[in-house]
Amino acid sequence: MIASSQIKNKNIQMEIEIISFGQIAEFIEHQKIDISGITDTETFKQYIENQFPALKGMKYKLALNKNIVQENTAIKNPATIAIMPPFSGG
C-alpha cells in the first residue's frame, strides 16, 4: 500500500512557484515549475540542490506558503516556496 501511494504521489503534477532572497537570489531566479515527484519539502530540497549545486554548501531555510519550514512538510498543489539564506536584518 505504501509503495502504491508513493507511486500515486509521484505522478501528481505540482505547480510550484519558487522565490529566493539575498545571496541565493543571485543564482536562483524567481520561477514557476510544473513538476511531478515533489510531494514534500525534503524532496523539494533534493530537487533544488540538484538543479543549483551552489546551494549545497550553504545554510538556507525554506518557507512554504509563507510559513517557515521547521520539519519535513507535505506540499499541496499549488505551492509557493521561498529559499532564504541566513537573515541579516537590523
Place this chain on the structure above:
Amino acid sequence: MIASSQIKNKNIQMEIEIISFGQIAEFIEHQKIDISGITDTETFKQYIENQFPALKGMKYKLALNKNIVQENTAIKNPATIAIMPPFSGG
C-alpha cells in the same frame, strides 16, 4: 590622654556651613553655625536632629565637603555639610 584629647576637641570652635535639599530644605534653611563640640559626622547628626526633631523620623544622608558620608568621619574646620533626603532623580 583620650579624655584630655576629647576635651581639647570639644573646645575647638567649628565653622560649619549647612545646606539642605528636597523635603529637608523645607524646614532646615541654608545656614552657617559657629559651634564647639562637633568633631565628627556622628556628633553633627545628634546636634542637627536635636535642633530639627522632624529629621529624626526621616531617611537622610550627609555629604561632608561634597563627599557622601558612608561611615563616621572626622570634621575639620571649616566644613560644609549637606543634608540630603533619598534621591529621586530620573
Place this chain on the structure above:
Amino acid sequence: MGEKKVKNIFVNGAITPAFIADSIAKHSSKTAIGGHSIFMGQVRKDEIAGKFVAAIEYTAYEELALEKMHQIREAIFEKYPLNCMHIYHSLGTVKTGEICLFVFTSSAHRKPAIEACSEVVDRLKAELPIWGKEIFEDETHQWKENT
C-alpha cells in the same frame, strides 16, 4: 489581540532623526508613560580586506517578515506591561552613518520598556527574513551576516 491589524514596519531608505523626533513628540499626550527605550541600528563603515562599506542595501520577504513581526509584537505585549511599541526597518539603500532600524518601547516604568526593547531587537534580528547587502566603495558587495 488576535484580530489586530498587521502593521507595516518597512520604510524606504534611511530612518531620519527628524522622523524619530516626531515619533517621540507624539508620546507627550500619553501621560501614563514614565519611560521610553529606543534602539537604533546604524550602518557601520566596516573595513573588509582593505575596502570600506559605503552602504547596505536591504531586501526582505515582506509579507512573511510583517506576519512574523506581528507575532513577535503580540508576544512582547503579552510579556511586558507596555503602553506603546513602534518598529521601523529600512528597505533599499542606507548609507554608512545612517539609521536602518528604530525600535521604540514605552511603559509606566523603565524596566519593562528597556527589557522589551532589547528583546524585540534580538528577535527581529534572528527571526525576520531581511537581508543586508554590504556595498563597498568600489561597488563590489558582500552579504551581511548577523553575529
Place this chain on the structure above:
Amino acid sequence: MGEKKVKNIFVNGAITPAFIADSIAKHSSKTAIGGHSIFMGQVRKDEIAGKFVAAIEYTAYEELALEKMHQIREAIFEKYPLNCMHIYHSLGTVKTGEICLFVFTSSAHRKPAIEACSEVVDRLKAELPIWGKEIFEDETHQWKENT
C-alpha cells in the same frame, strides 16, 4: 581618563524631541557606531488621592551630582566598549508628558550600548543627588520617591 573634564548634564526645563534629534544626527559622522541605545524618562500624570500630578520640579546638589556622574561615566567606559555616552537631566519644572531624562549610549554592536544605557539609568537614579517635587494641579505638592 582621570583628567577628563567633568561634563555638565543639567538642562533647564524639559528636554525636547528636537534636542534629542539633534543629538542623534550628530552621530552620523561616527561611522564606527553600529548601535545606539536611548532611555528617556517622561513625567507621568500620576493620580494620588484623587489629585493629578501636573509637573515635577527638579533640584539637585549640582556639584556633587556632576562629580558622581563623572565617576559613573568613567566606570561605564571602563566596563563597556562604547563609542559615545551622553546624559542630560532636567532641573526646574517639567510638565506631565515632557521628558526629564535622556541617556544615550553608542557602540559598534548592540549589546554593550543597551547594557551600558540600562546600567547608567539605574546608577543615576540611585546615586545622583537629585530631587523631584511632584506638583499637583491644585498647586499642593509631594516629594517623589524612586521605586
